[in-house]
Structures are given as structure tokens and as C-alpha cells.
Amino acid sequence: MQYFDKxxxxxxxxxxxxxxxxxxxxxYACTDSYGKEDLGINASNDEFLKQHGLGEFDREFYPLSSFSLRETELCQSEPTQGYSGMEMK
Structure with missing residues (x-):
């Protein structure tokens, strides 16, 4: 399935x-409940995964199809605070 930002x-x-x-x-690349390839975002608690010795294989995802993507946009990995306000890495 293909998804597009705003x-x-x-x-x-x-x-x-x-x-x-x-x-x-x-x-993330993931599969839907029918085993078809899909895209999703992290639904797992990273601390829980670490504490229980679980890895990427145990991660769960929210499929992008669950979200309205009309107001989303691709961006860099994380914002950083610069002297002129919010900037992107």
C-alpha cells in the first residue's frame, strides 16, 4: 500500500x-493483520522491550492506514533547538 504526506x-x-x-x-515496514506488506509507526514501549530482553522482532506497530495523513509531512529525524528557534537536523 502506498501512503503520501500532505x-x-x-x-x-x-x-x-x-x-x-x-x-x-x-x-517501519510491517505487515497488516492479513500478512500483507504495510507501513506503520512504533506502538511498543521501548523500555519494556529492553527490560524484558526483547528486540525489533517483538516490536508492534500502528498501521498508517489508521491515521489521517492529510496534515502529516515528511521531516528529519528530530528537531533541535537553535538560536533562531526550531530547526531541523
């Missing part, structure tokens, strides 16, 4: 997406 840019695994609430999420 500017019409195709969203692919490994990219970062600024969500409508301003949060930045990494995009």
Missing part, C-alpha cells in the same frame, strides 16, 4: 513523519 511525497520505511500533533514518528 505535500504529495510518498512515505517509505525508514523515513520520519511529523504527525498532526507535532510528534515525530519513524516509519
Amino acid at each position: 505535500h504529495g511525497n510518498e512515505i517509505k520505511a525508514g523515513m520520519f513523519l511529523r504527525m498532526e500533533d507535532g510528534s515525530i514518528e519513524e516509519i
Whole structure:
């Protein structure tokens, strides 16, 4: 399945997406409940995974199809605070 941000840019695994609430999420390749290839964002608690010796294989995802992508946009990995305000790495 293909997904696009508000500017019409195709969203692919490994990219970062600024969500409508301003949060930045990494995009992962995953499968849907029918075993078809899909894209999603992290639904797992990273601390829980670490504490229980679990890895990437145990990670769960929210599929992008669960979100309205009309107000999302591709971005860099994380914002940094610069002298002129919010800047991107």
C-alpha cells in the first residue's frame, strides 16, 4: 500500500513523519493483520522491550492506514533547538 504526506511525497520505511500533533514518528515496514506488506509507526514501549530482553522482532506497530495523513509531512529525524528557534537536523 502506498501512503503520501500532505505535500504529495510518498512515505517509505525508514523515513520520519511529523504527525498532526507535532510528534515525530519513524516509519517501519510491517505487515497488516492479513500478512500483507504495510507501513506503520512504533506502538511498543521501548523500555519494556529492553527490560524484558526483547528486540525489533517483538516490536508492534500502528498501521498508517489508521491515521489521517492529510496534515502529516515528511521531516528529519528530530528537531533541535537553535538560536533562531526550531530547526531541523
